Amino acid sequence: MLKTETPSTRHPDLDLYDTPDLVNAFVDDQFEAVKAVQAAAPRLAEAVERALPRIKAGGRLLYAGAGTSGRLGVLDSVELYPTFSWPRERAVAILAGGQSAMFVAVEGAEDDTAQGSADLAALQPTANDVVLALAASGGTPYVLGAIAAARAAGALTIGFANNPDAPVTAQAEIGITLDTGPEVISGSTRLKAGSAQKMALNTFSSALMVRLNKVYGNLMVDLKPTNAKLVRRALALTVRASGASEEAAKAVLAQCDHHVKVAVVALKNGVGVDEARAQLEAADGSIRRALKAA
Structure with a gap:
């Protein structure tokens, strides 16, 4: 048996x-x-x-x-x-x-x-x-x-x-x-x-x-914010990962469809969201490598 x-x-x-x-x-x-x-x-x-x-x-x-x-x-x-x-x-x-x-x-x-x-x-x-x-x-x-x-x-x-x-x-x-x-x-x-x-x-x-670089530290920075709760989570994650103010994080997230990875790189590297996307792509989606390459 x-x-x-x-x-x-x-x-x-x-x-x-x-x-x-x-x-x-x-x-x-x-x-x-x-x-x-x-x-x-x-x-x-x-x-x-x-x-x-x-x-x-x-x-x-x-x-x-x-x-x-x-x-x-x-x-x-x-x-x-x-x-x-x-x-x-x-x-x-x-x-x-x-x-x-x-x-x-x-x-x-x-x-x-x-x-x-x-x-x-x-x-x-x-x-x-x-x-x-x-x-x-x-x-x-x-x-x-x-x-x-x-x-x-x-x-x-x-x-x-x-x-x-x-x-x-x-x-x-x-x-x-x-x-x-x-x-x-x-x-x-x-x-x-x-x-x-x-x-x-x-x-x-x-x-x-x-x-696959979907996580930065232990933060889920590649989530899909499909409801109000997840939009709030995306904001909190961006603030925590970037060290930026909530106001600054909100502004950048609005420009990149609330994509946390893009917002974090844009804020920490001081670049626009298009450049942040390009830096992430060059780094195989890794926030750490995108930040070091800047």
Whole structure:
């Protein structure tokens, strides 16, 4: 039996717990998710390093999964645009059962290997693409089909699973095992297995974006200010990163469509926004290098 399916020996009488103990059982078990991601950190670092040159060459992040794992892939893909201004067309997720499966479980869709292969192939993967294949069990046929199609196209494949020695991690070029063990509710991988996958995806994509110069210090200077909250955040980030007054930061942000990176370089280098953009482009989008080159 898969470890994720094995009944937990820690909580055999879960249904008899009073509410405080019941809540604590679920909360405490989440620490195992953190430990699993910590153990996988070296493989995550390898995945970032292997993915970086492909993404720099114009590749995409392609996510493939089913059920909770697939939905977590969708979540990671859609959050990259507002957080890092990552183009939506360069972070694409496929989900067993199609888009509607994001909201309503489509039972049986995950068992279709051919559909996983066809859905991934429909994205026309290239050798510069990076495919993130997600399956808590590690043996989901839909995901294995996606891996096969990705490898046939020469794309880099990174497999995430919550069971050791899983087909998903074995068949991908880089296998990342998040060994979370049995769940508090047997087999419910939306619990700590899902938490570990979310952490691992956040870690991978965020580290990749840092390496792509989307962050200055620890500030998210390439966000897309698509609402009032994010406009305020862009202003606060510009003030903090540049040391300029709020009034000066507002004026420059208004000239560059609230692009924090451009505003910071313009303010610190004392140049106009067009020159700031040119300096950033020459520095491969790195604020640090743009400031040193001035």
